[in-house]
Amino acid sequence: MMRFKLYKLNLAVFSAFIAGAAIPISTAAQNVGGGLLLLSFFLSISSWDEFKIACRQPFAIAGLALGAALVLGTLWTSASQNEAWNFVWKLRAYYLIPIFLFVFSIAKVRYALLISFAAGTFLSVILSCWAAWFNYPIFHAIHGDWFIFRTHTYHNYFAALLAVGLLSGVLTKKFTGLWRWIAITAFVLTSYDILFLVAGRTGQLVYLLMIGLVLLLWNWRLGLMLGAILVLIGAFLLPKYSDAIQRGLSNTQSDLAAYSQGNSYTSVGLRLEWHKQSKLLIQEKPFIGHGTGSYKGEYARIYGVKDGPLTSSNPHGDYLWLSVELGILGGSLLIALLLAAAWQGRNLDSAWKMTLYAMLSGMGISTLANSFFVDNITGLAFVLLTCALLNGQKKMELSS
Template sequence: MSADAAMSPISRVLRLRLSPATWVTIADVFAVLTALALPWSTSLVAIFVLCWLGSAALMLDYGIYLQSLKRPICFLPFALVALALLGTLWSDAPWGARLYAVSPTIKLLVLPGLFYHFERSARGMWVLSAFLVSCVLLVVMSSVVAFDPAVSLKPVEEAARGIFVKNYIDQSQEFALCAVALAYPIIGLLRAKKIRLALLLGAIAVGFVVNMTFVTVSRTAMVTMPIMLAVFALLHLKWRTSLMIFGMVTLLSGLAWTTSPQLRLKTESFFTDYRLYKTGNVPTSIGIRLEFWRKSLRFFMEAPFIGHGTGSTRGLFEQAATGITYSATSQVIGNPHNQTLNVAVQWGTIGVVLLYAMWLVHLLLFRGEGLVAWIGLLVVVQNIFTSLFNSHLFDFHEGWMYVLGVGVAGGMTLAAKQRRASTEPFGP
């Protein structure tokens, strides 16, 4: 079947008006706009994603696309969404809550389309670069807001922490990802003796770290960023270089600790929050997380195979709430702040297996050398480890960071593998 025959009648009509290359360019532009908007706006991201879906669909060869869905990197996201839909059938939650709980998974359906498109488009790096540029602009704006909170679009208490839009958790995830991702090109440029460009990228990476040190940072980023750096050292540095960098990082961390009240406050709050929770049932950030996890494990054990159904989490917490109104044990939530437990409570072991299988195949996709493979690997690693403390795959901002990063970098990686396969000599 030819590509034209596989297209819908509407696609064929629109294709007569514009060339295929033009439609690919239009789709690429909307992908770039999505990356630019992600650090700043949720509504713009939703609009640009829909525009990207529409323009990319016009040039879709549905026969090839359906064949691509057989790959685990594509059908596992579909399987997770399908399970969420099926889970509505055995849930006791109101139908509104069931459908609302399905919506965070829908973004995963965009992944196969991104793989398909950027396996064929040569502009994937434009999208990744656009996200970096947007985050650089945000770090500048965050620094401005730290000095003049009146500039911020957020309430005064958040503006004082350098937040212009969104929140400090989303901002920290962006800055941590960009700072660590830049390590690969910096090392490559230094090895190639391109010192000026290496210094420029190094200054940008330092800017992200300085903002997180002296303006605001989430505790999730504080815990996961060292893990991301360790992954980089393990994969891309010799052990002697790793030891030297580890020593430098330790020294700089000590310096940051002594000069940054914000960093000390965040670190000390781990122990303060835990003590208040254990001794007084106070609903601190650490305390309520531990309470959510403890109860979620109990919910999982009550229905370990298929879970309690989509959207059931809030109802379960309402039934389990005890104590006075403003205590840790009385808190009710629809998200246990852990991706694995979020899935396990609703869809049991089946859901957890699908979640980890998807993470695994996406990790394996980015085996090998190269900047694109490194970015894709880092996006998956960050999502896995930050999801220990939040449901980041289902959260809007971090979830789209995952979908856009893995989808674009994954498509580029698949294209590179095809090029290598086509140039390899035939065996004897």
């Protein structure tokens, strides 16, 4: 019996290790790791009363509420039932939050996920720097945009999560001795990679905002002063010395100029057009929306074109996407997910809380111009990492 229990624990740890390492590297392995975590849950659950506790936590309730709303939305959707239920299935990670909260209540399992995520992300940072320094593109890297395994948006976001975690640990003195210097070195290298080597405008901006939030949570007076310095650096020095940021600003300016002249066929222009049409769809049915899975068909209807560059199955803005399909409740449920996680994590130890809150703010801001909630890569990563962090050390544990 003891041997079987050890086997189940080892499976959960192995599954978490695979899932964490895969987040910045491989979608297939990430899904495999998530599936193995589910299997380890069913093998390890011994009392459903324990699971009920996980189901009653705010983050779990918010995820289940989102699932319930999507299922109800299939009743009045203008899409086919196949399309509607495919969208329900696409967001499956949120309905599994209670299971992941339960699994990561085991310390070895959550540390396996977090450590392997940090290792996989830092590997991508090291390879990105190596490719840039030797001017030798590897994997997905291209000259001037040195992302490795993921697109530059995902690369920068995951690297930002690593950096804010390291900074939180350094500021709260969780890292001591040699580990402190290793964490500082990794933080500097990761920041350099995000701000100078990988051309992801959203990721760069969100990263600076996340760093500012960590500083404020650490010490609001000193953090406010350091945040002001950070703003000055970001506004005046980075555009001057960072080729990646120079290129991003130049592309944004040219995209906006083109859009003002009627050309929407640019990265920024397409997003502005998708957002514009999505808002019109929301105005048609602001309270109940057009139903689950209806976005693509409704967008084609209102835009009047079924095929072409300006048609869309993804508005690159999840608040708009869910509001089109479920009305104002849809976008509100995404905000509720973030607020529920923040509320549930209010009693965490400082380092865990700072990292969690920075991640939640980064997720909430990034999804204004991307589909971070709906996309499987960032959606599953968000659920797994949030559930692990919410099971971190509490303040009362440290004082007892």
